[in-house]
Amino acid sequence: MMPQTRHGPDALERTEAANHKHRIQNNSALAGYRALAGNSRPAVRTNPIDLLLPLLQNVRQHGEAWRADCPRGHSHARGSLRIATGDDGRVLLHCFVGCDASEVATAAGVRLADLFPKPVTRMTDAERRNARMRAREGDWGAALGVLAVEATVVELAATTIARGDALGADDIDRVRTASRRIHDCREVLR
Numbered sequence: 001m002m003p004q005t006r007h008g009p010d011a012l013e014r015t016e017a018a019n020h021k022h023r024i025q026n027n028s029a030l031a032g033y034r035a036l037a038g039n040s041r042p043a044v045r046t047n048p049i050d051l052l053l054p055l056l057q058n059v060r061q062h063g064e065a066w067r068a069d070c071p072r073g074h075s076h077a078r079g080s081l082r083i084a085t086g087d088d089g090r091v092l093l094h095c096f097v098g099c100d101a102s103e104v105a106t107a108a109g110v111r112l113a114d115l116f117p118k119p120v121t122r123m124t125d126a127e128r129r130n131a132r133m134r135a136r137e138g139d140w141g142a143a144l145g146v147l148a149v150e151a152t153v154v155e156l157a158a159t160t161i162a163r164g165d166a167l168g169a170d171d172i173d174r175v176r177t178a179s180r181r182i183h184d185c186r187e188v189l190r
Contacts, residue, residue, distance in 0.1 A: 048091050048115050052083065055108045059083075070095045071107035091115035143185040150178040150185075 053059055056068035058078065065084035074080050074097045081104065082094040093101040093115070105112045123131065157175045160167060167175070 047085075048089065048117055049083065049085050051110060051114055052091055052105075052108060055110065056081070056083075070097060070099055070104060071109075072097075072099050072103060073107075089117035139188050143188040146181055147185050150181045153178040154182075 053066065053068075056071060059066055059068040060079070065082055067079045068081045068083060069078055070081040072095070074095075080096045081099075082092075082096070084092045086092050093104050095104055099107075101115075102112045105115060153174060157167060157171060157178075160171070
């Protein structure tokens with residue numbers, strides 16, 4: 001097992017957890033959301049859970065999830081809300097008293113839609129064309145790399161045949177593979 005250092009793989013996670021805990025302890029809905037230039041710029045959020053947790057009371061982390069008091073005010077049920085993040089980045093809410101996720105979100109002062117990651121921004125036609133061109137250029141670069149390798153295989157086979165030596169069954173199969181790959185590259189480069 002590899003020893004963990006303060007600069008090891010978990011260092012960023014520990015720092016993020018400490019920052020997150022600090023925001024929760026401050027219980028400020030604005031902590032971490034205002035730009036450094038002041039309140040004139042819009043809030044920036046990278047993770048939907050960072051919007052919700054500062055708005056809740058008595059937040060405690062439990063492994064990968066959190067527990068908090070439901071914002072709907074169940075005085076008899078402290079820690080009745082479980083908060084987690086789904087694989088796709090959405091916030092998962094479960095109130096053990098029975099509140100629905102939209103009720104919890106409304107009581108916390110956010111919209112249900114705020115608990116989902118924001119979709120990728122829409123591109124203009126020019127941005128879309130540029131993105132396609134960059135993708136094609138990447139494909140072209142990969143195809144040229146494959147062509148360089150397969151051309152070397154064909155050259156070695158030709159040199160072997162020119163010397164009067166016969167190609168073995170494995171060599172013939174490899175030349176056929178090179179031929180298929182060269183034809184595939186031709187399709188990419190069209």
